Amino acid sequence: MRILVTGSAGFIGFHLAEKLARMNHRVTGMDNINNYYDTALKLARLEHSGIDTEHIEDEKPLQSRTLPSYTFIKIDLCSKPAIFSLFEKKNFDCVINLAAQAGVRYSIENPEAYIASNITGFFNILEAVRHFKTGHLVFASSSSVYGLNEKIPFSVSDKTDSPVSLYAATKKSNELLAFSYSHLYSIPMTGLRFFTVYGPWGRPDMAPFIFTKAIIEGKPIKVFNNGSMKRDFTYIDDVVEGIVRIASIIPEASPAPFGLFNIGYGQPVDLLSCIETIETCTGKKAEKQFLPMQAGDVPVTWAETSDFEKASGYKPKTGIDKGIPQFVNWYTGKYLPLTKVTK
Secondary structure, X not given: OEEEEEOOOOHHHHHHHHHHHHXXXXXXXXXXXXXXXXXXXXXXXXXXXXXXXXXXOEOOOEEOOOOOOEEEEEOOOOOHHHHHHHHHHHOOOEEEEOOOOOOHHHHHHOHHHHHHHHHHHHHHXXXXXXXXXXXXXXXXXXXXXXXXXXXXXXXXXXXXXXXXXXXXHHHHHHHHHHHHHHHHHOOOEEEEEEOOEEOXXXXXXXXXXXXXXXXXXXXXXXXXXXXXOEEOOEEHHHHHXXXXXXXXXXXXXXXOEEEEEEEOOOOOEEHHHHHHHHHHHHOOOOOEEEOOOOOOOOOEOOEOOHHHHHHHOOOOOOOHHHHHHHHHHHXXXXXXXXXXXXX
């Protein structure tokens, strides 16, 4: 298939674009390479995918040197003319929209970035999908939409009317906009609520990355809610496999061709257990600073995944006992050498 992966210099998008290209789909990766976190990591991901990052220019396609069916192009979601031009040229069968301004706490300090990317940018994707008759739109939502929901595990049938961060509100808005477009124009769309994705090439603002970095550097780590936090940590390979499977499944039109799924490991892990696993992997003890709950945060996330497993035929299988060591091995073996080069 002809597939567009937006956010392909990002964590999930990078892994997904590579997997799809290795499956011989004709993949176009798109990203604006913003500086929300270190762009050196984003460029290193693209280099890993065979993209000559020294020659990246706006709206200039670059062919991968190692993945013959992969092309990268730098475009911002907010550039509607550039997006429409790309859709007109490529005639995509499937669009997987992973590009977004991420981060819960960052949204409190920089709300404009979330409205621009997650609302205006997503609207541009919806308009392009409508005008150029894309076969299926798969888009990233987030477990953060569950907000103040106290029922666990979180089910897609639960009410999600109380987001506690602007990031969560924009992701809920994506779901509502997508359903509306799907219903009005009979466009197949599927939203995926991701639960704390981690693994090699992961984001520096996520807990496993933050903890690993601090422990290795001998710096204190902040443990919020005085340590009473649980997260449904989901390994990157499980997430990518889930996306690939869901992308090939067209939702039934009742009352719209729209689907919504949780993608999570399905079992919450105490944050202190995650820290202990990292300590074991690094051979170093963490210096912990116990602090109150942060604004916009929630004490527990837990994905109910039976609908996803039934639809996809896949159950995430990588616990932190396997996933954290693989992440730490990547961090020490590839990321630390990268930081020394960029410095």
